[in-house]
Amino acid sequence: MKKTTVSAVHPLDQALTLTPVANTAHEHGREAARHWQGQTHHDYMNMVGPFGGLIAAQAMNAVLQHPELLGEPISFTANFAAALQEGSFRAEARPVRTNRSTQHWQITLSQTNSEGVDSVVLTATAVTAKRRQTWSAVDAVMPDVPPPATVARATQPKPVAWVRRYDMRPCAGEVPTEWNGTEADSLTQLWMRDDPPRPLDFCSLTALADVFYPRVWRRRAFMTPVGTVSMTVYFHASAAELAATGTDYLLGQARAQSFFNGFFDQSAELWNESGHLLATTHQIVYFKE
Amino acid sequence: MKKTTVSAVHPLDQALTLTPVANTAHEHGREAARHWQGQTHHDYMNMVGPFGGLIAAQAMNAVLQHPELLGEPISFTANFAAALQEGSFRAEARPVRTNRSTQHWQITLSQTNSEGVDSVVLTATAVTAKRRQTWSAVDAVMPDVPPPATVARATQPKPVAWVRRYDMRPCAGEVPTEWNGTEADSLTQLWMRDDPPRPLDFCSLTALADVFYPRVWRRRAFMTPVGTVSMTVYFHASAAELAATGTDYLLGQARAQSFFNGFFDQSAELWNESGHLLATTHQIVYFKE
Structure with missing residues (x-):
């Protein structure tokens, strides 16, 4: 047959x-x-x-x-x-x-x-x-986290559709399980890739730059309505590095710097498993209260 | 008379x-x-x-x-x-x-x-x-540096015109005095304000977000041609906070995360003397070699 x-x-x-x-x-x-x-x-x-x-x-x-x-x-x-x-x-x-x-x-x-x-x-x-080969260096330090295979995939009680399209494996700063208003930091570190796995390209990398749940939720353990207002991605890789990354996981790290009268910022980095910093990304996000 | x-x-x-x-x-x-x-x-x-x-x-x-x-x-x-x-x-x-x-x-x-x-x-x-008053917090840590009055103003051997329009007082990471290719970090911290002093507003704050000299010069003690390609400013203050800042100095801190095949990024923060984080700003910059 x-x-x-x-x-x-x-x-x-x-x-x-x-x-x-x-x-x-x-x-x-x-x-x-x-x-x-x-x-x-x-x-x-x-x-x-x-x-x-x-x-x-x-x-x-x-x-x-x-x-x-x-x-x-x-x-x-x-x-x-x-x-x-x-x-x-x-x-x-x-x-x-x-x-x-x-x-x-x-x-x-x-x-x-x-x-x-x-x-x-x-x-x-x-x-x-068009990039030309030049002196290159990465100053950002890749967080030291366990390899993706050893980290459990996140499960969310009421996932929205898009969350199921990403295999996300939090290493630090998960979505709060108790929304008790306990103030903490705004840091999240997680392994992530498309689900089903898909070779990385500039479009999927752009989307991956926005997978972090709202920093204000993490920071406050308080769920307020939010919406990204503006998002910037700087690419530190060419198509060759993305192709070499293939379907490997990316390590993402995100944190906020300021929450002020309705808007907070988020800065994040996305590394591949070999430690190449593929992108840095920033956004400013509306929050209601 | x-x-x-x-x-x-x-x-x-x-x-x-x-x-x-x-x-x-x-x-x-x-x-x-x-x-x-x-x-x-x-x-x-x-x-x-x-x-x-x-x-x-x-x-x-x-x-x-x-x-x-x-x-x-x-x-x-x-x-x-x-x-x-x-x-x-x-x-x-x-x-x-x-x-x-x-x-x-x-x-x-x-x-x-x-x-x-x-x-x-x-x-x-x-x-x-239109901003509304909400819960607010600053997570970025303002660097601990001496007050502006105690820091000497930078003097540059061959200043370009615009540099004279800013009173810049470096606390760390000055422009290299010896261009000897010694690799170091990309961090600069400095007090800055318009010269002559001018009450802060959104236009002058936008300009101040770009006063940092190229990170690649600092990082390498090597002067290669550069040019900012894209620059983003997130404002964490309203007109009231800018007016309250008046002609005070701002503390700026900038560093790079990645230098890759012709482009590097810069992330920076601008605080006022009272410790309000007025803006976070990011840019990506072309460098020749």
């Missing part, structure tokens, strides 16, 4: 799919802009709208799919302007300046509401560049 | 001046965008083009001058697409999404070259918001 090969498309690749859309009249004079239609994906939904890391990855993918792309991502900033409604959205990526070795991008995601009004749901900028 | 009162406008305020420009035809349909003309300023020039912190502050000022502004800056990201040529530039600020308490901005600076071609020299995004 012949074996049946199931060629399943990874849920992240399903979610990242962008379909080209022809330019419309009102973008006349902005020829370099390209438009795509994307879709929210049931596997990556959060409590309100999709997982922000996925939305960021979708915006990044619009840059990577652009036929005029120069080089690879160096920096990426996404600003979350509104919760995406389930369904389709429009992605625009535009190279606004192309130099000899660097390229600057503006990206927007937008949706048409039930009244037919088009609204921006995300703005982003990116810089891509 | 009557005393003559000299009412001098601070050089930073001169440099930040933006003159409104009427919208042109091709922005039809983007009514909320406002345009200004700005000028480079001789006091804030760097080796190639103006001091990046000033350019960022000029872009921030376009948001702050916009008649539809909601709230105060929460986050700001500027991407430096090309060196500004001496002379005038065009600033555009557009609120692309206004929610109940937050507002999302796209900003571009552009210049017309000698062939009459208009090019983007900077892209930026900002989020402004």
